[in-house]
Amino acid sequence: xxxxxxxxxxxxxxxxxxxxxxxxxxxxxxxxxxxxxxxxxxxxxxxxxxxxxxxxxxxxxxxxxxxxxxxxxxxxxxxxxxxxxxxxxxxxxxxxxxxxxxxxxxxxxxxxxxxxxxxxxxxxxxxxxxxxxxxxxxxxxxxxxxxxxxxxxxxxxxxxxxxxxxxxxxxxxxxxxxxxxxxxxxxxxxxxxxxxxxxxxxxxxxxxxxxxxxxxxxxxxxxxxxxxxxxxxxxxxxxxxxxxxxxxxxxxxxxxxxxxxxxxxxxxxxxxxxxxxxxxxxxxxxxxxxxxxxxxxxxxxxxxxxxx
Ligand SMILES: [Zn+2]
Numbered sequence: 001x002x003x004x005x006x007x008x009x010x011x012x013x014x015x016x017x018x019x020x021x022x023x024x025x026x027x028x029x030x031x032x033x034x035x036x037x038x039x040x041x042x043x044x045x046x047x048x049x050x051x052x053x054x055x056x057x058x059x060x061x062x063x064x065x066x067x068x069x070x071x072x073x074x075x076x077x078x079x080x081x082x083x084x085x086x087x088x089x090x091x092x093x094x095x096x097x098x099x100x101x102x103x104x105x106x107x108x109x110x111x112x113x114x115x116x117x118x119x120x121x122x123x124x125x126x127x128x129x130x131x132x133x134x135x136x137x138x139x140x141x142x143x144x145x146x147x148x149x150x151x152x153x154x155x156x157x158x159x160x161x162x163x164x165x166x167x168x169x170x171x172x173x174x175x176x177x178x179x180x181x182x183x184x185x186x187x188x189x190x191x192x193x194x195x196x197x198x199x200x201x202x203x204x205x206x207x208x209x210x211x212x213x214x215x216x217x218x219x220x221x222x223x224x225x226x227x228x229x230x231x232x233x234x235x236x237x238x239x240x241x242x243x244x245x246x247x248x249x250x251x252x253x254x255x256x257x258x259x260x261x262x263x264x265x266x267x268x269x270x271x272x273x274x275x276x277x278x279x280x281x282x283x284x285x286x287x288x289x290x291x292x293x294x295x296x297x298x299x300x301x302x303x304x305x306x307x308x
Contacts, residue, residue, distance in 0.1 A: 111304050119306055120276060120299050122292055123215035124265070131186040135220035138183055147178035147226040154183040156220035158307055159275045163223065166253040175245040180226035180234070180271065184217040212266045216258060221275040238270040246273065251285035254278040254306075263290050277306035 123129060137157035143149045145167055170177045216222040227242035237243050255273045259266040276291060280302040284291060
């Protein structure tokens with residue numbers, strides 16, 4: 001029995017030892033295999049990581065390039081747009097200026113087409129207004145503005161407001177001014193000239209009002225004024241306050257004295273006032289020029305603004 005046990009014991013130990021060795025070898029193999037696999041995986045991960053980093057870098061630099069390009073493009077685009085907008089604005093400015101000047105021209109032409117071209121014409125002993133001429137519209141002057149109630153006086157409708165304002169303002173200043181004569185038709189003028197000729201003889205009649213005021217009264221823009229204290233006699237008008245007031249103020253209402261004292265062409269008529277528009281009347285007053293001394297072409301420049 002002991003022998004058997006003695007024999008069997010070493011056998012068991014050997015078996016156990018062998019088993020342990022085998023297991024150990026297996027474990028070592030497994031560990032080695034695992035380690036080498038792990039090593040491979042780790043290196044693969046490391047490779048991948050570095051690839052990712054490279055890609056990320058590339059992406060970052062590409063993004064940066066892209067951003068720079070976008071910024072550049074934006075700047076270029078914005079510059080181009082600005083330039084284009086600037087060009088368009090400049091063109092629009094030029095167009096609107098052109099349109100503006102066309103509009104001005106059209107307005108001027110429209111105004112001129114509605115303005116009677118005769119209103120600023122210089123008439124002389126040899127150049128008369130056509131006998132068929134009559135103002136487009138006439139307004140009857142109210143009694144309170146006339147020297148005589150019995151006489152009907154008419155005036156160019158567009159001129160009447162200027163006269164009314166002038167007479168009203170003179171009255172406020174304590175000066176009485178009345179309309180004594182206004183529009184006279186060709187036939188009325190002929191009759192008046194006849195009277196003068198009968199009274200003074202044809203030679204002297206030709207040298208005064210019947211001739212020189214002839215066309216201006218036919219225009220309907222011209223009046224002879226009267227004031228109190230003269231018994232309806234125009235001859236003393238020169239020495240009245242009314243004449244003084246008109247000399248100082250009539251230009252503000254667009255009126256000029258057609259035949260002032262010492263003028264080169266005609267007999268002095270202090271009562272005879274013609275409407276030429278405020279602008280021209282002021283210029284004549286300031287420059288101390290007589291209407292009949294002015295060049296007709298220079299006068300015509302004022303036609304467009306005669307009723308401004
Ligand atoms: Zn007159």
